[in-house]
Amino acid sequence: MKLSAIASILECKVNFKDININGMNALKDAKADEVSFVANSKYVKDIQTTKAGAVIVPDSLVEYVPEACIALVVENSYWSMAILSKYFAPPVEDEKLLDALIGDGSKISSKAEIAKGAKIGNNCTILAHVYVGCEAVVGDNTIIYPNVTVYRDCHIGSDCIIHSNTAIGADGFGFATNAQGEHKKIYQNGNVIIEDDVEIGSNVSVDRAVFGSTLIKKGVRIDNLVQIGHNCEIGEYSVFVAQSGSAGSTKLGRNVVVGGQSAFAGHLEIAPFSTFAARSGITKNITKSGLTFSGFPLMEHKLWLKLQVKIARLLK
Amino acid sequence: MKLSAIASILECKVNFKDININGMNALKDAKADEVSFVANSKYVKDIQTTKAGAVIVPDSLVEYVPEACIALVVENSYWSMAILSKYFAPPVEDEKLLDALIGDGSKISSKAEIAKGAKIGNNCTILAHVYVGCEAVVGDNTIIYPNVTVYRDCHIGSDCIIHSNTAIGADGFGFATNAQGEHKKIYQNGNVIIEDDVEIGSNVSVDRAVFGSTLIKKGVRIDNLVQIGHNCEIGEYSVFVAQSGSAGSTKLGRNVVVGGQSAFAGHLEIAPFSTFAARSGITKNITKSGLTFSGFPLMEHKLWLKLQVKIARLLK
Amino acid sequence: MKLSAIASILECKVNFKDININGMNALKDAKADEVSFVANSKYVKDIQTTKAGAVIVPDSLVEYVPEACIALVVENSYWSMAILSKYFAPPVEDEKLLDALIGDGSKISSKAEIAKGAKIGNNCTILAHVYVGCEAVVGDNTIIYPNVTVYRDCHIGSDCIIHSNTAIGADGFGFATNAQGEHKKIYQNGNVIIEDDVEIGSNVSVDRAVFGSTLIKKGVRIDNLVQIGHNCEIGEYSVFVAQSGSAGSTKLGRNVVVGGQSAFAGHLEIAPFSTFAARSGITKNITKSGLTFSGFPLMEHKLWLKLQVKIARLLK
Numbered sequence: 001m002k003l004s005a006i007a008s009i010l011e012c013k014v015n016f017k018d019i020n021i022n023g024m025n026a027l028k029d030a031k032a033d034e035v036s037f038v039a040n041s042k043y044v045k046d047i048q049t050t051k052a053g054a055v056i057v058p059d060s061l062v063e064y065v066p067e068a069c070i071a072l073v074v075e076n077s078y079w080s081m082a083i084l085s086k087y088f089a090p091p092v093e094d095e096k097l098l099d100a101l102i103g104d105g106s107k108i109s110s111k112a113e114i115a116k117g118a119k120i121g122n123n124c125t126i127l128a129h130v131y132v133g134c135e136a137v138v139g140d141n142t143i144i145y146p147n148v149t150v151y152r153d154c155h156i157g158s159d160c161i162i163h164s165n166t167a168i169g170a171d172g173f174g175f176a177t178n179a180q181g182e183h184k185k186i187y188q189n190g191n192v193i194i195e196d197d198v199e200i201g202s203n204v205s206v207d208r209a210v211f212g213s214t215l216i217k218k219g220v221r222i223d224n225l226v227q228i229g230h231n232c233e234i235g236e237y238s239v240f241v242a243q244s245g246s247a248g249s250t251k252l253g254r255n256v257v258v259g260g261q262s263a264f265a266g267h268l269e270i271a272p273f274s275t276f277a278a279r280s281g282i283t284k285n286i287t288k289s290g291l292t293f294s295g296f297p298l299m300e301h302k303l304w305l306k307l308q309v310k311i312a313r314l315l316k
Numbered sequence: 317m318k319l320s321a322i323a324s325i326l327e328c329k330v331n332f333k334d335i336n337i338n339g340m341n342a343l344k345d346a347k348a349d350e351v352s353f354v355a356n357s358k359y360v361k362d363i364q365t366t367k368a369g370a371v372i373v374p375d376s377l378v379e380y381v382p383e384a385c386i387a388l389v390v391e392n393s394y395w396s397m398a399i400l401s402k403y404f405a406p407p408v409e410d411e412k413l414l415d416a417l418i419g420d421g422s423k424i425s426s427k428a429e430i431a432k433g434a435k436i437g438n439n440c441t442i443l444a445h446v447y448v449g450c451e452a453v454v455g456d457n458t459i460i461y462p463n464v465t466v467y468r469d470c471h472i473g474s475d476c477i478i479h480s481n482t483a484i485g486a487d488g489f490g491f492a493t494n495a496q497g498e499h500k501k502i503y504q505n506g507n508v509i510i511e512d513d514v515e516i517g518s519n520v521s522v523d524r525a526v527f528g529s530t531l532i533k534k535g536v537r538i539d540n541l542v543q544i545g546h547n548c549e550i551g552e553y554s555v556f557v558a559q560s561g562s563a564g565s566t567k568l569g570r571n572v573v574v575g576g577q578s579a580f581a582g583h584l585e586i587a588p589f590s591t592f593a594a595r596s597g598i599t600k601n602i603t604k605s606g607l608t609f610s611g612f613p614l615m616e617h618k619l620w621l622k623l624q625v626k627i628a629r630l631l632k
Numbered sequence: 633m634k635l636s637a638i639a640s641i642l643e644c645k646v647n648f649k650d651i652n653i654n655g656m657n658a659l660k661d662a663k664a665d666e667v668s669f670v671a672n673s674k675y676v677k678d679i680q681t682t683k684a685g686a687v688i689v690p691d692s693l694v695e696y697v698p699e700a701c702i703a704l705v706v707e708n709s710y711w712s713m714a715i716l717s718k719y720f721a722p723p724v725e726d727e728k729l730l731d732a733l734i735g736d737g738s739k740i741s742s743k744a745e746i747a748k749g750a751k752i753g754n755n756c757t758i759l760a761h762v763y764v765g766c767e768a769v770v771g772d773n774t775i776i777y778p779n780v781t782v783y784r785d786c787h788i789g790s791d792c793i794i795h796s797n798t799a800i801g802a803d804g805f806g807f808a809t810n811a812q813g814e815h816k817k818i819y820q821n822g823n824v825i826i827e828d829d830v831e832i833g834s835n836v837s838v839d840r841a842v843f844g845s846t847l848i849k850k851g852v853r854i855d856n857l858v859q860i861g862h863n864c865e866i867g868e869y870s871v872f873v874a875q876s877g878s879a880g881s882t883k884l885g886r887n888v889v890v891g892g893q894s895a896f897a898g899h900l901e902i903a904p905f906s907t908f909a910a911r912s913g914i915t916k917n918i919t920k921s922g923l924t925f926s927g928f929p930l931m932e933h934k935l936w937l938k939l940q941v942k943i944a945r946l947l948k
Contacts, residue, residue: 463797
């Protein structure tokens, strides 16, 4: 897509040498043929160092855009980004892709649907009413139970088990809101990558990334009814107990244990080997590894136990 | 159905001019050809002003039934209503209905099931393993991802997106319980109406109404694993973050924001532009708009922050 | 399977008269042709009285193994049990079984999948995209809505209703973890038994037992998005409101009412006619029946109300 076409969609007037734009990406990850955006002065550093070919930017932040990057100045850059995201969304299904490839020894139910361009490895079992979307990839020896949906472009590793009625790669919860309170969808053009030896329970939602990937690393165990927001990164061998969840862009180290009904706010970093008791509410980074936490607001578990004693005393 | 037949089902003896009853409805909404019920003295005003042709009523409330309305006096009116509800339930599927109508440009997977009497608008995309029930209606340009179930009689607007493994229109959680602790199902004979430009995440449950409609208004955004109880009304552009929910019959104004894992009790009214922080528990009406709340029990967010400081002080 | 083969898989050297082992089971339930395991000194009594033919045991507990039971001494008995569990797992599907049996008057959608060896009773309605696994059993008059998955070997009674996108019998959340933090799946070779007159909402997860059965007794009502862990036992006419759940092996008496978003820890016993207000967190046994509880930590509801008054006072 020509940058001039993008400028026209966003109704912003700019003078520039026209270039080809092949995607949208975050400031930090965007390349010279990609467009990025910034909506918040918190990200000034990321603007200054971006390698993006162009950036959608409000007037107040235009001064930070580096010389090599073309500024598309708009009133509401988040809203403009949402408008533009639709143009980079791949089709839901694409009949022009090649037929799916199925590895040796894999059993695919005749009542499953493997969309065009998908690749299934060897010795997989894919049961009835499973959907594997366009260009999705499944490794070897993986079992996908009935009624699982794997959205297009998502990757599932080898030796994985995905239980029934789980959705891998549905759109992250992203939209811009204008002054009238109306919402505009931000198309989620990233994907989900699930590494090897991961087991995911039933009725789980793992959302695809807006850009890049939501990442579930090797050996992770996810129980039923868990929510993993877009762009999360779940470290090796981490464990989510039932009905827990994480908002978007939170990154967990390895072997983090998340108790039942616990939840993370978005954009956090959690040290490896952290443990969260049931119903913890985590809203801040955890920098020291190996500790156990409880409560909402969160505190160290031993402090939480002490607090319960104090609260019980209030009743006397 | 003849009122005399109903009286016979409920084993109540009455003297009346027989009439035709074409449905069951709430006291406030029932018409002259409908039967209603009352189980609780809280609704005396609604009895006195009902336009229902007949009402199932305990002996203690019969005095409030208006002259034009025939009283069906029973011992346990809620239980009797449950018994009767089954007789007004439409069949789960109905082969006698006309074939589904599919609009121009709509792509329906051969592995989807569009039941008899359903209508799909133009330019829709309906993927594999979707079920659209009898007489359900879908507007134009709507995308329904794999493994979504739309129960019979439900309406989905135009420009909507429904993500995988979501259930629209399953029965509300309704039953009567007798003195022995046994339950009797109250058939949920209403439906769900989803207006235009609504996006619903994966693994969401939106229950159908017992009478009338569960209503999701224009522009609403619902994240994953959310519960919307029967007869709720969700105002325009309201937002439910993941794993939040509402019990039945709660009505939200426009642009209400519901944080992750928050929940509403039933039968509440919530002012527009209210915001609820993550894990709020809302058990009372909110009458003033534009405020932000937290906690369970709920309080204004700034008060909740103050409380956390006080509680932290307890630990010193 | 020969015990000598098991000893070889677990790499433990033992001198014994070889026997046939036909299954794995809990210490309390294992028979002379079954192998059990013990990982924890809490279960010394259960070792001493086990009827198991053999037991996987760490060196520290071998002294409690009765004479009639062969001890398989290993370093990490839980990990060894996990390794062995895979050998007793039935195939996901089994083409050698007989065709499914369908009772009189049952309507099975051509887009449903009833696997080999399954039995469906009379007058059932099984809608599109339902999966009923190998050797699963469904009683009479039961309705299974679209996109429900019933895993192999599970039993559903008569007069039941299972709503859309619910998973019955997915694997319980079981794994062993070694010193390196890696996990090993414990195959869940038990099943789920749902008795008669049970209604289960949409997007519910009822996990199969590791050994034996997860049991949902007669007349139970389960709302949407509920989690029932492996080996739970839910008493007659108990009620789970939306988004509540239970960890594994918890046993509820009859007519227990579980409020929305409440949850039980595992291995509890809950007295009949207990009521838990919304968002209760239950971590201890309830021995006296008929009481109402709230909060987390849990307390009697009237105490919880008093506590809220005290907490409100802190703010003044």
